[in-house]
Amino acid sequence: GESVGLHLPTLSVQEGDNSIINCAYSNSASDYFIWYKQESGKGPQFIIDIRSNMDKRQGQRVTVLLNKTVKHLSLQIAATQPGDSAVYFCAENNSGYALNFGKGTSLLVTP
Amino acid sequence: DAGVIQSPRHEVTEMGQEVTLRCKPISGHNSLFWYRQTMMRGLELLIYFNNNVPIDDSGMPEDRFSAKMPNASFSTLKIQPSEPRDSAVYFCASSTGTGAALNEKLFFGSGTQLSVL
Numbered sequence: 272g273e274s275v276g277l278h279l280p281t282l283s284v285q286e287g288d289n290s291i292i293n294c295a296y297s298n299s300a301s302d303y304f305i306w307y308k309q310e311s312g313k314g315p316q317f318i319i320d321i322r323s324n325m326d327k328r329q330g331q332r333v334t335v336l337l338n339k340t341v342k343h344l345s346l347q348i349a350a351t352q353p354g355d356s357a358v359y360f361c362a363e364n365n366s367g368y369a370l371n372f373g374k375g376t377s378l379l380v381t382p
Numbered sequence: 383d384a385g386v387i388q389s390p391r392h393e394v395t396e397m398g399q400e401v402t403l404r405c406k407p408i409s410g411h412n413s414l415f416w417y418r419q420t421m422m423r424g425l426e427l428l429i430y431f432n433n434n435v436p437i438d439d440s441g442m443p444e445d446r447f448s449a450k451m452p453n454a455s456f457s458t459l460k461i462q463p464s465e466p467r468d469s470a471v472y473f474c475a476s477s478t479g480t481g482a483a484l485n486e487k488l489f490f491g492s493g494t495q496l497s498v499l
Binding site: 375 | 487
């Protein structure tokens with residue numbers, strides 16, 4: 272979920288397991304959501320997006336679920352690999368140009 | 383495609399000095415964004431341009447910050463004078479979106495790590 276204070280929430284999973292990263296968004300009028308992956312020393316990298324008229328979207332090894340009733344977004348990563356270790360951000364679009372990013376969740380994949 | 387290119391990767395300067403960060407967006411992208419990332423505040427939008435024109439600079443923290451986009455392939459973010467609290471990672475991002483899709487599938491550069499001593 273979203274971070275509190277200075278420390279990012281951390282999800283630790285074993286290689287090969289499935290990962291689920293959660294995000295609570297703030298604005299019920301948001302109509303577009305994105306997940307980004309940020310590796311150390313790099314910029315955020317687009318993973319997958321979903322519009323508010325959908326509740327599920329699948330990509331390669333990733334699935335995003337949207338629950339508008341409780342304003343919740345999740346990212347599922349199948350068969351997590353060491354290269355998936357990174358900080359994951361959800362972002363919502365409710366103003367047309369200013370993405371509102373969450374504080375991020377750190378995913379650590381252990382062998 | 384080389385992606386969004388930012389320079390320098392790292393900048394260390396002393397308080398009071400002028401700092402200029404540079405960005406080359408992806409060719410053909412007509413929207414450009416400057417973001418700042420800190421542990422305390424996360425990713426914050428500073429300013430965005432559409433077709434080289436600044437559309438919204440309400441995220442620029444103070445008059446010490448200014449941004450320009452003289453052409454479709456180049457943008458600068460300038461801080462003058464710099465202060466220690468400006469220390470952060472500054473990202474440039476670009477997209478092909480327009481209107482309601484303006485910031486869909488933003489492509490980010492690798493960022494400039496700025497340290498103001």
